[in-house]
Amino acid sequence: xxxxxxxxxxxxxxxxxxxxxxxxxxxxxxxxxxxxxxxxxxxxxxxxxxxxxxxxxxxxxxxxxxxxxxxxxxxxxxxxxxxxxxxxxxxxxxxxxxxxxxxxxxxxxxxxxxxxxxxxxxxxxxxxxxxxxxxxxxxxxxxxxxxxxxxxxxxxxxxxxxxxxxxxxxxx
Numbered sequence: 001x002x003x004x005x006x007x008x009x010x011x012x013x014x015x016x017x018x019x020x021x022x023x024x025x026x027x028x029x030x031x032x033x034x035x036x037x038x039x040x041x042x043x044x045x046x047x048x049x050x051x052x053x054x055x056x057x058x059x060x061x062x063x064x065x066x067x068x069x070x071x072x073x074x075x076x077x078x079x080x081x082x083x084x085x086x087x088x089x090x091x092x093x094x095x096x097x098x099x100x101x102x103x104x105x106x107x108x109x110x111x112x113x114x115x116x117x118x119x120x121x122x123x124x125x126x127x128x129x130x131x132x133x134x135x136x137x138x139x140x141x142x143x144x145x146x147x148x149x150x151x152x153x154x155x156x157x158x159x160x161x162x163x164x165x166x167x168x169x170x171x172x
Contacts, residue, residue, distance in 0.1 A: 021062025028055030
């Protein structure tokens with residue numbers, strides 16, 4: 001039963017974390033509306049579309065992860081009661097896969113994209129490209145902040161999964 005509690009707590013933490021994607025998405029959407037309504041300069045007008053796109057992307061990520069992790073909470077209980085050993089093994093495989101994805105996407109690809117966006121700011125002097133680059137950097141920093149904590153949580157969850165004695169867990 002401890003594994004079910006551990007898995008449920010992890011999923012609930014993920015649901016809470018995904019709310020930050022939604023919160024930052026709202027900030028970007030509000031910023032887009034602000035630039036649209038109040039922007040008088042060329043650079044301010046250039047931010048309208050990039051901040052709107054960033055807001056929509058973050059909202060999509062946030063809502064997608066929110067509903068996926070919310071559904072996991074009930075799926076965990078069903079899978080646990082069906083077959084404890086299979087549940088633990090599937091969670092270990094899923095956690096390993098997710099950790100590998102974090103290493104590739106979050107901690108390698110995103111920093112490279114940030115570097116490219118920073119170089120665009122330095123070498124391309126049009127307002128549109130600067131607005132796109134700055135908004136991209138801001139959005140990716142938000143993703144790094146949220147996913148950095150999510151990586152830490154799933155890493156801890158994975159380590160706890162590896163410690164579990166399935167035979168003892170099945171008896172409870």
